[in-house]
Amino acid sequence: MMTLSPDPRIDAAIDSSLDRIVLRAQRLGPGFGALGEALARAARGGKRFRPALVAASFTAFDGDPATTPGLYPVAAAFELLHAAFVVHDDVIDHDVERRGVPNIAGEFRDRARLQGADASGAAVLGDAAAILAGDLLLHEALGLVAFADVDPVAREQLQALVDEAVYVSAAGELADVENAVAAEQASREDILDAAFNKTAVYSFQAPLQAGAVLAGANDEARGVLAGAGGRLGLAFQLVDDLIGAFGSAEQAGRETGGDLRESKRTPLVALARDSDSWPRVNEALAVAHTGPIAVREAQVALLESGAPVRLRGLIADTLDEVRTVSREPALPAAAGALLRDLAEGVEGRMP
Structure with missing residues (x-):
């Protein structure tokens, strides 16, 4: 969006969190595993300017990344927070697509139809999946800050x-x-x-x-x-x-x-x-x-x-x-x- 430079270390922190969600979800059954994968797809990519703002502000105040290992998990937390709000916002707006492709609600509506659900049932599952995905992203974002390697x-x-x-x-x-x-x-x-x-x-x-x-x-x-x-x-x-x-x-x-x-x-x-x-x-x-x-x-x-x-x-x-x-x-x-x-x-x- 702006003139903020992408940082592979921020990307790595975000990807690590998403991988952790997917792995834990897969252990809890195929439906929840599919939710984890859909969540990860929804949160990957994008401009990621919120975590870039964290890093840019840190640098502007003369912070030293070498002595602040918590920088990248904290920055990643703001991207996951944003992803959570986007997922929940789509439910509120009854949107089933984002940028021309099915969002989490849309994916799970399709999944429900493949399982024989009618339109009403598909909508119920789609909304439930998106709400839960947003909750998981919020939980992960809060965890990243709570366990970041920073002083008390x-x-x-x-x-x-x-x-x-x-x-x-x-x-x-x-x-x-x-x-x-x-x-x-x-x-x-x-x-x-x-x-x-x-x-x-x-x-x-x-x-x-x-x-x-x-x-x-x-x-x-x-x-x-x-x-x-x-x-x-x-x-x-x-x-x-x-x-x-x-x-x-x-x-x-x-x-x-x-x-x-x-x-x-x-x-x-x-x-x-x-x-x-x-x-x-x-x-x-x-x-x-x-x-x-x-x-x-x-x-x-x-x-x-x-x-x-x-x-x-x-x-x-x-x-x-x-x-x-x-x-x-x-x-x-x-x-x-x-x-x-x-x-x-x-x-x-x-x-």
């Missing part, structure tokens, strides 16, 4: 970071679903809070802080980093909202306009609701699920409302805050440069 003080701080990330992300996901199903439209502030909680803490704030903890950064520096990480994460999610409405199929990993088809109440939609064009936007969104022409009509209505321009402005302001914080004297020069580089990378994702 650092371990306690790392566990607190992961603990907070799990709680805040779960709260954000629930709020997002509540906002989607409620009869009354949530306020723009509530929608922004849900967007922040879903992504910002576990994707940016916690990984950046984890690297700083491992490198021995002081409390003041970690506090500054936490604020900047939160703003980066919010901007990242807001860019995702633009991608979900206007991005290409390649960018979004699914058909263009997927958020519009699903009538998601994103910050983009909240901004449109504050415009004089809202009645037309609302009508267009109500039928966007019917096909590509309706999606295009919803996109045009949103553009004419001015909401995308206002959202781009919010993203720019948020990233400018990151750039300002990056100059704080509490941060080493390398850490400030990392934050500016990340801000540029988030900005570059905008469709």
Whole structure:
């Protein structure tokens, strides 16, 4: 995603965890063994920028990998945490594919049908398998931090970071679903809070802080980093909202306009609701699920409302805050440069 370099040592730590899950699962019967293999397929590959953030922050605070063997398992934990949330998010969204191929729920629906299950039974098995897979990934991520080779003080701080990330992300996901199903439209502030909680803490704030903890950064520096990480994460999610409405199929990993088809109440939609064009936007969104022409009509209505321009402005302001914080004297020069580089990378994702 950004200018973060891949690290084979992080990849090795992730692969080691996935291999361990597969081996243990295979010992517990063919069905559970198949779940382990499906889980490993779902978690392998990808950009892996969250563990790369841990390592980049560690380096920016002058950490020495030779004296910190726990760096790579801790970094790997954030990738498994992400994989767990993705698997559970697919269940919540009733998705059976990811980037054009069956996800865990989809694989196990196919497995159920091969065993003679009807459509209802296949859906039950698919959802159950995905929920359990996400649970296993969460369990493995927490174990990596709990048993990492770090000093006791650092371990306690790392566990607190992961603990907070799990709680805040779960709260954000629930709020997002509540906002989607409620009869009354949530306020723009509530929608922004849900967007922040879903992504910002576990994707940016916690990984950046984890690297700083491992490198021995002081409390003041970690506090500054936490604020900047939160703003980066919010901007990242807001860019995702633009991608979900206007991005290409390649960018979004699914058909263009997927958020519009699903009538998601994103910050983009909240901004449109504050415009004089809202009645037309609302009508267009109500039928966007019917096909590509309706999606295009919803996109045009949103553009004419001015909401995308206002959202781009919010993203720019948020990233400018990151750039300002990056100059704080509490941060080493390398850490400030990392934050500016990340801000540029988030900005570059905008469709």
